[in-house]
Amino acid sequence: MSHCEGCNGCSVDEKVVLIAKKYISVDGGIIAALHEVQDEYGYIPESVQKYLSKELDVPMSDIYGIITFYSRFSLLPKGKYSIEVCMGTACYVKGAEDVLNTFKDELKIKEGEITKDGKFSLECIRCIGACGLAPAIVINEEVYGKMSPDKVREVLSKYN
Amino acid sequence: MQKTSKELRDIRAKTKLIFEKTRIMICCGTGCTSSKSDKILEELQKKSKELGANVIVEKTGCFGFCAKGPIIVIEPDQTFYEMVNIEDSEEIIKAVMNGTKVERLMPEEDDKFIQKWHELNFYKKQKRLALRNCGYINPEDIDEYIAVDGYLALEKVLTGMSSDKVINEVIKSGIRGRGGAGFPTGKKWQFTSSAQNDIKYVCCNADEGDPGAFMDRSILEGDPHSVIEAMAIAGFAIGSNQGYIYVRAEYPIAVQRLNIAIKQATEYGLLGTNILSTNFDFNIELRLGAGAFVCGEETALMNSIEGKRGEPRPRPPFPAFKGLFGKPTLLNNVETYANICQIILNGGDWYAKVGTESSKGTKVFALGGNINNVGLVEVPMGTTLREIVFDIGGGIPEGKNFKAAQTGGPSGGCIPTEHLDIPIDYESLTSIGSMMGSGGLIVMDDSKCMVNIAKFFLEFTVDESCGKCPTCRIGTKRMLEILTRITEGKGKIEDIERLEKLSKVMKSASLCGLGQTASNPVMSTLRYFREEYIDHIENKRCATGQCKTLTKVLIDPEKCKQCGICQKNCPYNAIKGEVRKGPFEIDQSKCVKCKVCITKCPFKAINN
Numbered sequence: 001m002s003h004c005e006g007c008n009g010c011s012v013d014e015k016v017v018l019i020a021k022k023y024i025s026v027d028g029g030i031i032a033a034l035h036e037v038q039d040e041y042g043y044i045p046e047s048v049q050k051y052l053s054k055e056l057d058v059p060m061s062d063i064y065g066i067i068t069f070y071s072r073f074s075l076l077p078k079g080k081y082s083i084e085v086c087m088g089t090a091c092y093v094k095g096a097e098d099v100l101n102t103f104k105d106e107l108k109i110k111e112g113e114i115t116k117d118g119k120f121s122l123e124c125i126r127c128i129g130a131c132g133l134a135p136a137i138v139i140n141e142e143v144y145g146k147m148s149p150d151k152v153r154e155v156l157s158k159y160n
Numbered sequence: 161m162q163k164t165s166k167e168l169r170d171i172r173a174k175t176k177l178i179f180e181k182t183r184i185m186i187c188c189g190t191g192c193t194s195s196k197s198d199k200i201l202e203e204l205q206k207k208s209k210e211l212g213a214n215v216i217v218e219k220t221g222c223f224g225f226c227a228k229g230p231i232i233v234i235e236p237d238q239t240f241y242e243m244v245n246i247e248d249s250e251e252i253i254k255a256v257m258n259g260t261k262v263e264r265l266m267p268e269e270d271d272k273f274i275q276k277w278h279e280l281n282f283y284k285k286q287k288r289l290a291l292r293n294c295g296y297i298n299p300e301d302i303d304e305y306i307a308v309d310g311y312l313a314l315e316k317v318l319t320g321m322s323s324d325k326v327i328n329e330v331i332k333s334g335i336r337g338r339g340g341a342g343f344p345t346g347k348k349w350q351f352t353s354s355a356q357n358d359i360k361y362v363c364c365n366a367d368e369g370d371p372g373a374f375m376d377r378s379i380l381e382g383d384p385h386s387v388i389e390a391m392a393i394a395g396f397a398i399g400s401n402q403g404y405i406y407v408r409a410e411y412p413i414a415v416q417r418l419n420i421a422i423k424q425a426t427e428y429g430l431l432g433t434n435i436l437s438t439n440f441d442f443n444i445e446l447r448l449g450a451g452a453f454v455c456g457e458e459t460a461l462m463n464s465i466e467g468k469r470g471e472p473r474p475r476p477p478f479p480a481f482k483g484l485f486g487k488p489t490l491l492n493n494v495e496t497y498a499n500i501c502q503i504i505l506n507g508g509d510w511y512a513k514v515g516t517e518s519s520k521g522t523k524v525f526a527l528g529g530n531i532n533n534v535g536l537v538e539v540p541m542g543t544t545l546r547e548i549v550f551d552i553g554g555g556i557p558e559g560k561n562f563k564a565a566q567t568g569g570p571s572g573g574c575i576p577t578e579h580l581d582i583p584i585d586y587e588s589l590t591s592i593g594s595m596m597g598s599g600g601l602i603v604m605d606d607s608k609c610m611v612n613i614a615k616f617f618l619e620f621t622v623d624e625s626c627g628k629c630p631t632c633r634i635g636t637k638r639m640l641e642i643l644t645r646i647t648e649g650k651g652k653i654e655d656i657e658r659l660e661k662l663s664k665v666m667k668s669a670s671l672c673g674l675g676q677t678a679s680n681p682v683m684s685t686l687r688y689f690r691e692e693y694i695d696h697i698e699n700k701r702c703a704t705g706q707c708k709t710l711t712k713v714l715i716d717p718e719k720c721k722q723c724g725i726c727q728k729n730c731p732y733n734a735i736k737g738e739v740r741k742g743p744f745e746i747d748q749s750k751c752v753k754c755k756v757c758i759t760k761c762p763f764k765a766i767n768n
Contacts, residue, residue: 027485028447028467035409035448058467069469069626070450072409088371089566089602090528092616098754102731105752126451128410129374130194131528132226132535143194149731149754 012051015040020055030058031066034073042082043074071126079114079121081159083107084138088127095148096135100124102149106156120159162429165315165436168306175307181216182256183235184208185295186244188219189381190374190413196246197230203249211250213257218301221294221382224536225282228267233277233295240277241265285551287514288538289522290338290375290498294382299417302424305385311430313504314389317396318438321504326397327353330500332508334520339365339456339493340571340597341673342519342586348490351480353398355488360400362391363484363491365461366407366414369453370569371620373600375524376494378536380407380414383498384421388444390500392431395442398490403444406461410451418446453570453624456598457672458483458491460626471628472672493598495524515541519585523599525567530605532557539584546580549603560605564688568597570617570624571677573684574610593684595677609706610689611696615643617681625674632675635666639682646693647707649700656686656693705768708753712768715757717743719765726757726766 019036023029033052037044044067053060067073085091085100100122104110107120114121130136133145137155144155163171186192186201204217223231228242232252239261241252248265255262266273267280274280288294297304305311317326331346352360364387368376380387391403407415422444425431433441447465454460455470462484464470483489499521503511512520519541525548528534532554539548545565549555556562564574573594575582582588586596604613618640627633639662645651663679670676686693695701702710715726715735720743727735727744734751737744746757746766758766 028465030467031450031464032448035450062468065469066467070452072451088528089569089600089616090372090526090534092371093529093602093604093608093613101752102754105732126369126410126453127371127373129190129377131372131374131526132191132229133194134528134534136194145194148759149756150729150760153731 012048016048016051020052024056030056030063031070034063034066038073042078043076076114080119081139082121082123084123084125084128085111086126086128086130086134086136086138087124088129088131088134090127090131091135094134098149099135099137099147099152102152103156106152120156161427162432165319168311168315168428171303171306172309172312175303178216178304179307180236182214183216183218184252184256185218185220185233185235187221187223187229187231187295188413189222189294189378190411191222191226192229192231193413195230197244200230200232200244200246200249203246204253207249207253211253211257213253215253215256218298220297221299222291222378222536223277223295224286224291224378224538225280225533226535227533228535232265235296238276238278240267240274240280242267281554282533282535282537282552285543285547286538287522287540289502289514290379290495290524291382291536291538292502293386294378297383299382299384300420302385302421302428305383309505310385310501311389313501314392314430315436317393317504318436318440323353323397323399326393326504329503329508330397333499333503333511334508334515335496335499335503335511336519336586337493338495338499338523338598340568340595342596345492345496348480348492349394349397351478352400352488352490355481357488359402359485359487360398361484361487361489362394362398362400362403363461363465363489364391364403364405364497365456365458365491365493366405366411367449367455367461368408368411368494368598369456369624370571370598370600372528372602373526373569373598375526375536375599377408377411377414379494379498379524380411381417384414384417385425386501387494387497388418388421388425388431390497391444392435392442393500393504394490394492394497396440398488400490401441401443403442404447404465404484405444406447406449406455406465408451409448415446415448422446452626453620454626454672454674457674460672461491462489469626471626472674474671495599516583516585518587523584523596525599525601527553527601527603529566529602530556530560530608531603541585542583544581544583545575548584548601549580553603556603556605558605560607562603563606563608564604564610566594566602566604566613566681567600568595568677568680569600570620571595571673571680572597572600573680574604574613574688575684576688578688593680593687595680607704607706609647609702609704610685610692611643611647611702612704612706614682614685615640615647618643618678621674621678625678629669629671629675631666631669632671632678635662635670635675636678638662639679643682646696647702648709649696649707651693651697653694653697655697656690659683659686705753705755711753712748713746713751713753713755713758714767715744715746716765716767719763720744721763721765723762726761729756729760731756
């Protein structure tokens with residue numbers, strides 16, 4: 001664990017220290033650094049934001065602006081199983097909305113939310129490019145193609 | 161180790177011999193990998209070893225026929241296997257060893273097995289220039305790229321052409337930007353070349369944000385070196401030593417293959433300092449996009465590379481004079497770059513022979529939606545939409561009819577049946593209210609509601625509008641509110657006029673292309689399907705049943721055989737009744753109109 005100077009004892013993992021070192025002299029490296037943090041934790045914790053702000057000399061307001069601007073970055077953790085429903089046009093015309101609604105109903109959460117037990121989170125994403133398998137969903141990088149509302153329960157049961 | 165021209169020639173000659181051998185090529189692009197082609201590759205390699213087969217088993221890029229994935233092609237005889245399973249691996253290897261074919265995996269057309277993949281109807285009208293190496297070489301092996309005359313164009317440029325001559329060839333070819341707007345590429349190179357500065361940049365826009373489009377991804381996955389080589393050529397032509405590829409983080413395979421390709425090219429001295437023993441230096445860095453559609457706009461993309469929010473800048477100054485980090489910058493899209501090496505090798509005149517008067521060359525389209533042959537197609541400019549949808553795409557599935565095709569994604573428009581025969585090029589598409597865009601081509605059948613589709617695109621642009629300029633930020637929001645109203649049966653006839661007015665303001669006053677074109681899907685559906693809007697507004701009716709507030713799913717008591725299949729399948733427990741005790745009934749308060757029951761009822765007793 002490493003402490004940054006100036007803030008009241010927030011600490012970050014060694015991994016974050018390495019990420020910051022890697023991008024300290026890269027022009028515009030903050031986005032690349034945030035990518036690595038997002039991949040590592042599934043979101044960008046406030047303590048890490050503060051640390052990167054100091055190390056890479058980017059104001060916190062800018063970091064917050066960047067995180068909220070880009071859909072790939074998240075301020076909140078995801079569920080153990082992150083369900084992403086592709087809402088690309090090809091999936092949409094093949095009924096992705098019905099698939100999404102069924103997930104919402106089964107999990108009793110809305111898009112962008114996480115179930116109370118932290119097991120599932122639900123999100124809409126833009127085209128993943130599996131248009132031949134439309135409508136497609138992704139759960140923790142596993143792609144499920146040719147989805148339909150009645151396949152939703154079947155898929156969810158794999159994770160129960 | 162850095163290679164000399166002679167060493168490259170030797171590699172080329174030696175690796176070419178591989179192409180004469182039996183090679184089992186399996187698509188490991190995103191589409192086929194989603195159906196586990198990576199696992200099939202491993203199994204094929206394992207079986208081939210076990211059985212002692214004298215074959216090469218390799219991954220390759222996208223064949224384009226994604227509907228039939230995972231796809232395997234066996235070279236050199238070009239046998240095509242579709243929808244391959246991991247269990248088929250042993251049989252495939254054995255057949256290759258015995259000189260036979262696995263007929264059950266071969267495509268059939270008119271009751272005949274198709275022997276070679278180019279003979280399939282899907283490929284007959286295609287002309288693969290940008291996709292030439294996808295499906296033929298292993299994208300992770302630079303030697304195979306060199307063997308198909310890779311890095312020969314770079315050598316030609318560095319050892320015998322002036323930068324003016326390079327730019328001239330590009331101008332002569334007539335190629336226009338494949339990213340959307342269609343600006344002449346050669347002119348762009350000329351402007352950036354003429355800008356005076358010690359530092360200039362070459363950028364590649366690989367932030368393919370149009371939902372339903374995957375041309376650029378497939379090129380990067382299948383032939384990453386072609387883009388790298390072209391960027392180096394561009395660097396030479398405009399006087400730049402540094403390139404940036406801005407690629408979507410959502411494309412992990414493309415990112416991985418680009419990283420491998422950059423590493424290999426650097427090892428061979430084809431990137432770096434003193435390339436091919438000349439005094440030309442060029443390096444390429446990858447920058448990952450983070451999921452913002454607006455970053456496809458050139459100035460927004462540059463802001464994003466600089467580590468800022470991807471908001472567009474006012475133009476002028478144009479990037480050719482003041483772009484990335486305030487320096488003159490050349491930005492082209494992936495598909496544009498993928499054509500450059502061939503233009504250099506074969507000459508601009510050669511390239512200009514393909515296409516129409518104003519639009520030269522080919523265009524790759526990602527064909528998706530309600531169409532049989534979902535996939536990637538590359539056709540000469542001037543091919544008609546009918547040829548793409550029916551001859552190549554195999555028409556509309558489930559016996560339904562063509563209603564419209566959307567080109568240009570959220571910035572484009574719907575093309576109705578009456579324009580199916582228009583030859584596709586930049587001008588013709590604009591004249592009918594759509595645009596070329598980057599190449600997404602989504603086909604919709606007659607069960608789709610056009611008002612609902614327009615609303616879908618507006619939801620997208622509302623989400624993706626960066627918020628910098630009010631006409632786009634507020635305009636898209638107001639348009640979406642009006643469209644939502646209409647799809648809920650609360651619209652007024654004046655709303656149509658409001659939409660048209662808003663569109664005019666957004667077109668003329670928005671800062672960037674996103675806002676200027678955001679209303680296109682609404683305007684084009686209003687132009688060709690106005691009666692649908694009026695039906696929603698005046699009769700509170702959605703003829704297709706897609707606008708759920710205006711729809712009721714009902715069971716016809718006369719047709720219902722009381723079997724209970726609908727009840728069993730309803731995910732919402734919205735169907736009341738008991739088996740053989742009278743017709744079932746739908747509880748409208750619970751029904752979400754998912755229409756599962758309609759598809760499940762064996763007696764077609766449920767309708768909306």
